[in-house]
Amino acid sequence: MSLDDAAEELASTLGVDKTEVKADLEKLVSYSVPMDEAKQSLRRKYGDGGPSGGGTPSETDIADITPESGNVTVSARVLTVGKRSIQYEGDEQIIFEGELADESGRISYTAWNDFSLSSGDTITAGNAGVREWDGEPELNLGGSTTVTVREDPLEVPYPVGGERDLIELEAGDRGRTIEVRVLDVERRTIDGRDGETEILSGEVGDETTRLPFTDWAPHDELTEGASVRLADVYVDEFRGVPSVNVTEFSSVAPVAAVDVSDSAxxxxxxxxxxxxxxxxxxxxxxxxxxxxxxxxxxxxxxxxxxxxxxxxxxxxxxxxxxxxxxxxxxxxxxxxxxxxxxxxxxxxxxxxxxxxxxxxxxxxxxxxxxxxxxxxxxxxxxxxxxxxxxxxxxxxxxxxxxxxxxxxxxxxxxxxxxxxxxx
Missing domain, CATH: 2.40.50.140 (Nucleic acid-binding proteins)
Known part of the structure; x- marks a missing residue:
């Protein structure tokens, strides 16, 4: 069977777009995945059928999701939502990311489409992909995912929203909001993904600790001594410790003076x-x-x-x-x-x-x-x-x-x- 015929068959069986299925199939085959195995992988990805193939997968508790789960349907509370720009296959891609939770546990997610998610929403995400990220499962909400907002809020044993003290931040956090004082700041030019890029870097602090930060879209409000509220920042690791990242999608607003601990x-x-x-x-x-x-x-x-x-x-x-x-x-x-x-x-x-x-x-x-x-x-x-x-x-x-x-x-x-x- 030719690749085009296989894509046609899968698209018809799964009830999804042939162009999308063919692109996925071509990628798998290019990695020397046998055709039968590639087709089975895509059946798992798209939930063994759309409207003509048996519907979406049955609902899964977050605690039961593993990197091998294939595609799943979950009902969950949106804990955090972050937005940033990444390079994906050579192109700039806007993604939304954060955490979802149900009564059994919580899981990080990346949404490749804008589903208009807000912290506190209770949603059902159908046909969500699962991948492994840093050794843990992560949900991928893409073109074949359906997201429905439910009116009845799901009660979960986790804080809703991104407000955190600096001491609570961990590498991998997304959509966080912090109130800090800028202790040190330097404007410099680096070789970025689009050539020479001007950034701000330095140190921020609050009553709990101090951390390094980088502002990838320099905000004039980030001056030494300024107390600010930074909404929608993400956290990565710098020399083994959490580092705060401010982006073009982050908001920066002045606040009353933030106390900073003098002790380590x-x-x-x-x-x-x-x-x-x-x-x-x-x-x-x-x-x-x-x-x-x-x-x-x-x-x-x-x-x-x-x-x-x-x-x-x-x-x-x-x-x-x-x-x-x-x-x-x-x-x-x-x-x-x-x-x-x-x-x-x-x-x-x-x-x-x-x-x-x-x-x-x-x-x-x-x-x-x-x-x-x-x-x-x-x-x-x-x-x-x-x-x-x-x-x-x-x-x-x-x-x-x-x-x-x-x-x-x-x-x-x-x-x-x-x-x-x-x-």
């Missing part, structure tokens, strides 16, 4: 590492080693990466610039992280400026003397380190914003550690 989240090292990353965290532990790559280092003048023998991995032979850095292993008895101190913090623990360190190295005819002095002053002492923790294949690294010797009672710290181990 205080955790044990083990808790912090297990979290996968924390943007603003406070850790206390002993410096057990100052690692190689500390003291006087040299960076590429183009990209800022550390270079060896005047060679940058990206830019090749360069004329490097001198800098100061500390990479210290911090251990609190539960786990370890590498605390990374920038030039300013390194100068404080070294006891002199970059120029002082260069003169010290020239006098001794050895650049290692700077790291040796730092190690003598740090190793074996307890410190409180505040900063942004990222956890990846390279380990757990804490980029320090504050670094101070701890005044905590060593016996009290030891007792607390033993209690945690025994607990």
């Amino acid at each position: 989240t205080e955790l044990s090292v083990r808790e912090a590492v297990a979290s996968g990353g924390v943007y603003d965290v406070l850790l206390t532990g002993n410096v057990i080693e100052v690692r190689d790559g500390s003291g006087l280092i040299q960076r590429c003048p183009e990209c800022g990466r550390v270079v060896q023998n005047d060679q940058c991995r990206t830019h090749g032979q360069v004329d490097p610039e001198d800098d100061l850095r500390v990479k210290a292993i911090l251990d609190d008895g539960t786990d370890t992280v590498t605390a990374i101190l920038d030039r300013e913090l390194t100068a404080e623990v070294y006891g002199g400026t970059l120029e002082d360190a260069l003169e010290h190295a020239r006098d001794e005819m050895n650049r290692d003397v700077v790291a040796d002095r730092i190690a003598t002053r740090l190793e074996g002492r307890a410190y409180r380190v505040r900063g942004s923790l990222s956890v990846d294949e390279y380990g757990a690294n804490l980029n320090a914003s504050e670094f101070a010797e701890s005044d905590a009672d060593p016996e009290a710290r030891a007792a607390a550690f033993l209690a945690e181990v025994k607990g």
Whole structure:
């Protein structure tokens, strides 16, 4: 059977548009999927028939949906609705996304058509596709999906609407609304999907925590010190922590002054590492080693990466610039992280400026003397380190914003550690 005949047969059986079925069939066959298997896959996708093939699938509880569910029909409450633009197969596509919930559970969704969804709506979505996203099932509401708004609201055990505090945000959230103060903002130009793109980036905060943000369609209201309500933002991951993304579809409105917490989240090292990353965290532990790559280092003048023998991995032979850095292993008895101190913090623990360190190295005819002095002053002492923790294949690294010797009672710290181990 030719591909055209197969598409004609499926379209007639399923009661859907032949052009759409043929495009799906061509794609599957192009991936070397056997024709019979491809046809069966499309029968599952379109629900084994439209008006002439037995109707839509029977209704499914959200808790029972898996990535292998094929197409389903669900009745659910719309928890959140977000809107953004993505690149799909080379074209710009406007999508709507968020979460749906019933009494059994909740699930994320992507709507490829505008179904005029609003938070709080109770809907029945018929013939919704299911795909796997980040290891979890996600509903796809497309051209073959029917969406009916029901008058009787479905009661669900989940909050309706996108209002959240920063501490509640997680990577993957869509359609969120937050009230924050802009703590830091920078306008810069990057190479975006449409060439050079101007964006805003920086840090926002509220009473619960602080997080990085990026505004992909710079809003004039986002100035340092401004308190704003950001509606319809999405959250992705930046260096292991949630990052707020503002788009052309987000609304930005001024609000009364938002209080921002001056304190960081205080955790044990083990808790912090297990979290996968924390943007603003406070850790206390002993410096057990100052690692190689500390003291006087040299960076590429183009990209800022550390270079060896005047060679940058990206830019090749360069004329490097001198800098100061500390990479210290911090251990609190539960786990370890590498605390990374920038030039300013390194100068404080070294006891002199970059120029002082260069003169010290020239006098001794050895650049290692700077790291040796730092190690003598740090190793074996307890410190409180505040900063942004990222956890990846390279380990757990804490980029320090504050670094101070701890005044905590060593016996009290030891007792607390033993209690945690025994607990």
